[in-house]
Amino acid sequence: MRSPAARLNRVLEVWRTVRTPDGGGGWETALVRQADVRAKVDQPSASERLLAQQSGSEHTHSVYLLPTADVRRGDELRGDGQAFRVRWVIEPSAPVYRKAECQLIEREGA
Numbered sequence: 001m002r003s004p005a006a007r008l009n010r011v012l013e014v015w016r017t018v019r020t021p022d023g024g025g026g027w028e029t030a031l032v033r034q035a036d037v038r039a040k041v042d043q044p045s046a047s048e049r050l051l052a053q054q055s056g057s058e059h060t061h062s063v064y065l066l067p068t069a070d071v072r073r074g075d076e077l078r079g080d081g082q083a084f085r086v087r088w089v090i091e092p093s094a095p096v097y098r099k100a101e102c103q104l105i106e107r108e109g110a
Contacts, residue, residue, distance in 0.1 A: 005066060008038035012063070012079040014071055037071060040064040041084075058087075060104040067095040077102065 014034040019027045042062045061084055065071055077084045077100070084102035091098050 005038065008040050008064065008066065010039050010041060010079055011036050012039045012041075012077040012084075014069075015076040015078060016072070017074060031076060034075075035070060037065055037069045037077075039069075039077070039079075041082075058103045060084075061102045063100040063102050065098045065100060067091065067098055069098055071098065071100050075100075076105070083107070 013036055015031045016034050017029055018032045019029050022028045040063070042064070043060070063071075063077060063084060063086075071077070071086060071089055073086055073088050075086045077086065083105040084100075085105055086100045086102050089098055089100045
């Protein structure tokens with residue numbers, strides 16, 4: 001029997017928005033690379049897409065991760081020429097994996 005980690009066939013970079021004081025009373029915001037995570041990227045089922053549309057979101061891909069992966073809502077996952085915005089992260093009752101429901105970010109000129 002293969003472990004769940006054996007099915008994670010990609011490595012994605014985790015980028016997170018970080019705010020720092022600018023010294024003048026405001027804030028600077030930047031995307032900062034946090035870590036690399038092993039992942040499996042799938043397209044969602046029709047029912048998953050429908051649920052996302054009903055909540056006013058777009059769900060184009062499901063990204064499966066190890067249960068210890070530090071991936072949060074709003075993060076950007078990048079790898080293999082693709083980038084995904086994490087809409088939300090869910091975990092099953094048994095901590096076997098984490099699932100990030102994402103939206104593909106299409107770059108200009110793509």
